[in-house]
Amino acid sequence: MKTIEDIEKIRKAKREELDLRINTSADTREKHILVCRGTGCTSSKSPKIIENFRRIIEEKNIKNVRVIQTGCFGLCAKGPIVIIRPEETFYAHVKPEDCEEIIQSHICEGKKVERLLCKDIDGSVVDKLDDLTFYKKQKRIALKNCGVIDPEDIDEYIAFDGYKALEKVLTQMTPDEVIDVVSKSGLRGRGGAGFPTGKKWSFAKMEEGKEKYIICNADEGDPGAFMDRSILEGDPNCVIEAMAIAGYAIGANQGYIYVRAEYPIAVQRLKIAIKQAREYGLLGENIFGTGFKFDVDIRLGAGAFVCGEETALLESVEGKRGQPRVKPPYPASKGLFAKPTVINNVETLANITKIILNGAEWYASIGTEKSKGTKVFALGGNVNNVGLVEVPMGTTLREIVYDIGGGIPNGREFKAAQTGGPSGGCIPVQHLDTPIDYESLSSIGSMMGSGGLIVMDDSKCMVDIARFYLDFTVSESCGKCTPCRIGTKRMLEILTRMCEGKAEQDDIYKLETLANNIKNASVCGLGQTAPNPVLSTLKYFKEEYEEHVSDKKCRAGHCKELCDIKIDPQKCKGCGLCKRNCPVNAISGEVKNPHVIDQSKCIKCGTCVDKCPFKAISK
């Protein structure tokens, strides 16, 4: 077990050693080769890259160079990513076979490997990480350590103020003072609903009883969202430390991290972090000699989306079928095993240590009036820079899509951005300049959700998008309450009819009726928000629904049953490219004469549209 002094000693020594990680002008002869070991880069062979670097360094007997695995850098589209510190050189799309060249050229000869340097949207070569437009508007609080430290080494976490916040609360603050700081910071739950974290803690603190629990909700389930995974993979200790702080604040001695089993790297790193924290006495009995006792265990989720709903999560932790409880009572009064329980999302917890160390005022100075701090978004879809971004609340959608995301690829137009996953809605172009926070998003028919942000260009059919999300909800509904179990299924049936050109005139009315009543009558958040993708698309893209129903047309040309592919005889030069590429031989015509498509054979795959060099074929 380590004392406060021991930890401080580790911190000082390690901080000095790791100065080059955050200081480009660090006075050192050392170099650190940081290789992303987040899920994305790992799946594109970053472990092999690490192995190669280490082998080559050993073979060449190079001194003063270390290869470090880190968590996610955020710019997943450029992975696998290698950063060389202190100079902060950013190599993108690195392959295991590139390692030799990087070592030889960059490390041994001091010449950057030009062909591997990351390029910005405009094609310019980026010398340093921070020069990328992707990073310029970001503010990293929750992701502060991601991509900086080795998540499997607690000493590196300690070096960057790790466990300093826990030390501070245990030695200098009362539980009420801790709650007060969190309340004043304005931090709200990052899992989606945005409930004030301080308030949640104070409710649980007020409850009688010695047995209370802290649960970290790491059951991230929105399609495309991976901010929680990245935090756990890149900085697991910051979550564990925050749980201990929450435990101290409400009077709990046990925490559980409920994490999906599909996140094996996150689970592994959490296990290592918990083990190391226990060895240092940062978890367990009498932490820092203050008499405070707190421990954390992991509970694996089996992948049911509904288990991200806090009461379903509680059922699952208790070993029961994951389905929600009717609220009230709320978990703060009757939670895990009917004891007062605080359930916080990973990203929420990732803000805690920084708030404790920098103060409530500092945190409250970031963001908008009602939404403080930053929010991490998983930016995806039709956008140039796909990845994880952390921006202050109040940043506009336009800034995220165009400045950070680098705009829409292939010269297409922005059509909508989907936030909040299956619980959220689609935001159309007229709301691009809305500053994003909890209130503004819900006022325009969407919601913050856990932070999925999917950009859609004009090739997307909004009816089909709604159908996609309903399809997800239908398969993830737990089946407990009627409106969600049967209602979402009926909505999906109607949307499928629309996309297949079989809709009847009153289907839009039926869809709206179902949506409004499911929203009102469902037991839990899943059902209550499941109609949002439909309601928001109905609000902003109603004409597309009407076209699907009345005209049997899909303006985006996405719904196959609703579009005919036609060759414009004026434009067709009779080159025969379309005919040769048609997989079902539906195109006929003589060379140098206009070709025609046999609609009875055409499967509307669109290959001919893409192949035609004269743009003579359209949907």
Add this chain to the structure above:
Amino acid sequence: MVNLKIDGKEISVEEGTTILEAARQNGIDIPTLCFLKDINEVGDCRMCIVEVEGRRGFATSCIQKVEEGMNVSTTSNAVIEARKTVLDLILSNHHRDCLTCNRNGNCELQAIAEKLHVDNVQFEGEKTQKPIDDKSPSIVRDANKCILCRRCVSTCKKVQEIGAIDCVNRGFESCISTSYDSSLNDVNCTFCGQCIEACPTAALREKENIQDVWRKIRDKEAYVVVQTAPAVRVALGEEFGMPIGTNVTGKMVTALKRIGFDKVFDTNTGADLTIMEEANEFIERLKNNGVLPMITSCSPGWVRFAEQNFPENMEHLSSCKSPHQMFGAIIKSYFAEKYNVPKEKICTVSVMPCVAKKYECTRPEMEVDGIRDVDYVITTRELAKMIKQANINFVDLEDTNFDQPMGEASGAGAIFGTTGGVMEAAVRTAVDTLEGKSIDKVEYKEVRGEKGIKEAVLNVAGKEIKIAVASGLANARKIMEQIKEGKSPYHFIEIMACPGGCVMGGGQPIKNSKTRATVDVAQLRKNAIYTIDEKSTIRKSHENPVMKQLYEEFLEKPGSHIAHKYLHVSK
């Protein structure tokens, strides 16, 4: 007291009352489907939603407790529209063959559709299509009629602590099933039938034998003898709109004769016979250091439970067959010979408050020399259906007595129909036997009442005898765990599978959720049974002249070789 407003009405109710209870106490009838008081309070169906002023979303009135100053609307436009949509959705996935349904006229879903005035189903779509499980002799499971309310699941898990069924799969594919989707016949189901009593629709129902019985009655060659269990007569009237707890013995006998049974006998007489044998078996075990505690074996759900869960403790169970099985064996032997009816031509039918009895009569050991003791078991509900089919105006029937020579029964036989009854009846006989004289005390109120486990200590012939009575399988498990650990303090135990005993059996008239929440059905039926006992001239089984005659002419004495052949199962 808490003051609140429901639908504009100022009311005051006790703290801890739910909005639903508060509304009902004040004449406001909020519809419910999944709600089953104290058993299934989960808020799944969403029928009972109400609007509470100032609160986001609807409140679940069956769970939500009243709060001071609450302003509740059960009929706001939003609530009515949502409730109607929810019902529409349930109906859209329901096989709406009401006219030919087992629960036609006694279905909670049908009643709500009528109450909410559903005139069409708007949101039609894919329907659940599952095979019907009718492999067991007792219970049919039809997922196509299931509305996923989970009343059966909670009953099986929380009341009986069996857990034979639970929800499997997710979303629209969710359904109530067994482990590995096996038949109820092949899992740990005890056939107690409490799930049927809990089911608001016909997703769970008894395996009917009505047609089998009609066929036999119409068969000129067959000599069809019917017997009726003690608990049937105090519940049958409910199926004809009579008050709960009405004793309709006379009308029932008349109806059975009108239906065309050749003889109508009383299982109470069989119960007296069970007491003769069981009391004797107990005394023998007591005197000869036999295995104690001895446990009654009249309840086939309980016996199946014991076999499945405590196979190593089966020697504690009495070797006696249950009353109707004993009586069936006597009808096909003693009665057949005495009245010169060829035993192969006799068909014995038992009317029982129980679905496990259907299974019991098929058990291999329930026969003598290849002749089955009982051929068919029908439930109280099935008898009511037969009476209706036979164009009988039940309510106006005159009374008739059971047929002789075996129509005589004691009050001890009558109380078999309620928890504690078998024990009380056995004690009446055992005490007289041990004391060697007729004791004045007849009623043993310490074994009556609704407690799940009742205990008493009797001082008989200088000996202290500890007895216990348990009803409901959760309580049975507690008793058996004690025995398994060698810590059971008792000499004699009565166990019934159904909570409250046979009056609340799985074959009895089904009471809807509201009745169950507001009326003590068990108590009313029990009262009727105890009244029958009180009014009986003979209140001890061994004083029944039929018993005396039966032993003199046929069975020799309790526990004799011939008694064992007909009335006991060999172990």
